[in-house]
Amino acid sequence: MKSGCIPKKRILTLLFLIGIIMLLGWLFFSGTSESLKEPGPLYEKDPKPAPLDGYVICVDPGHGIYPQEMRGAKNPEGTRGAFQAEHELNLKVGLLLEEMLKDLGAQVAMTRTQAQTSLDNRQRADFANELDADLCVKLHADSSPDPQIRGISVLIPGSCAGNDKEMLQDSAAAGEIILSQLLLSTGAENLGLVERTDLTGFYWSEVPVVLVEMGFMSHPQEDALLQEPSYQRLLARGIADGIVRCLVKGV
Numbered sequence: 001m002k003s004g005c006i007p008k009k010r011i012l013t014l015l016f017l018i019g020i021i022m023l024l025g026w027l028f029f030s031g032t033s034e035s036l037k038e039p040g041p042l043y044e045k046d047p048k049p050a051p052l053d054g055y056v057i058c059v060d061p062g063h064g065i066y067p068q069e070m071r072g073a074k075n076p077e078g079t080r081g082a083f084q085a086e087h088e089l090n091l092k093v094g095l096l097l098e099e100m101l102k103d104l105g106a107q108v109a110m111t112r113t114q115a116q117t118s119l120d121n122r123q124r125a126d127f128a129n130e131l132d133a134d135l136c137v138k139l140h141a142d143s144s145p146d147p148q149i150r151g152i153s154v155l156i157p158g159s160c161a162g163n164d165k166e167m168l169q170d171s172a173a174a175g176e177i178i179l180s181q182l183l184l185s186t187g188a189e190n191l192g193l194v195e196r197t198d199l200t201g202f203y204w205s206e207v208p209v210v211l212v213e214m215g216f217m218s219h220p221q222e223d224a225l226l227q228e229p230s231y232q233r234l235l236a237r238g239i240a241d242g243i244v245r246c247l248v249k250g251v
């Protein structure tokens, strides 16, 4: 064998190695190009659209803790039960309602998300007006010198100078459905739909508005129910169901 001549066995080994390298290269690059592709969806999107998609709802948990200079003769913190102040209950249900409405696809604007606030009723109405909200829901609880009185009522604006006819009709329709859904979800006593012309929050509102009186903190049993998170959830559920039923056609 001449020197410099590569043995046949070595050529075969070389060709074999080149083959292996090419195969590995192909596997690597085909894998790389695969990984550069758009990743597929991890889950299928819910084919049913969210029912409140595109709707703007203002949730106004009544009262709150105001700066000293804003405290007038009237108690801005609302009434009080044995377990909590009204402004605390209103906020708890308000936050639950916010979560439920967002899950249903709504854009939710809260007048407050904490105890402290400086928005008066006129400013709360302006807040909903500026958003051109489809509905504003004000949350309150009741009190009476008669400890036997219990139940839920929904207040709607009666005819005031500033309110247009359509706003009044839409408020009444929303109030009626929200009240019936609340009674279904909580089993509370029905104190009806009540027209009011003396509430500043209604007077300044340009968008449909309802005020839910969620129960009497002066009634010992209802007061005990109102402090239970499961009952607060039933209240929020009833209001959310009512909002869907009044705003979304065919539900």
Ligand SMILES: [Zn+2]
Residues within 6 Å of the ligand: 062, 063, 078, 079, 086, 139, 140, 141
């Ligand atoms: Zn109140």
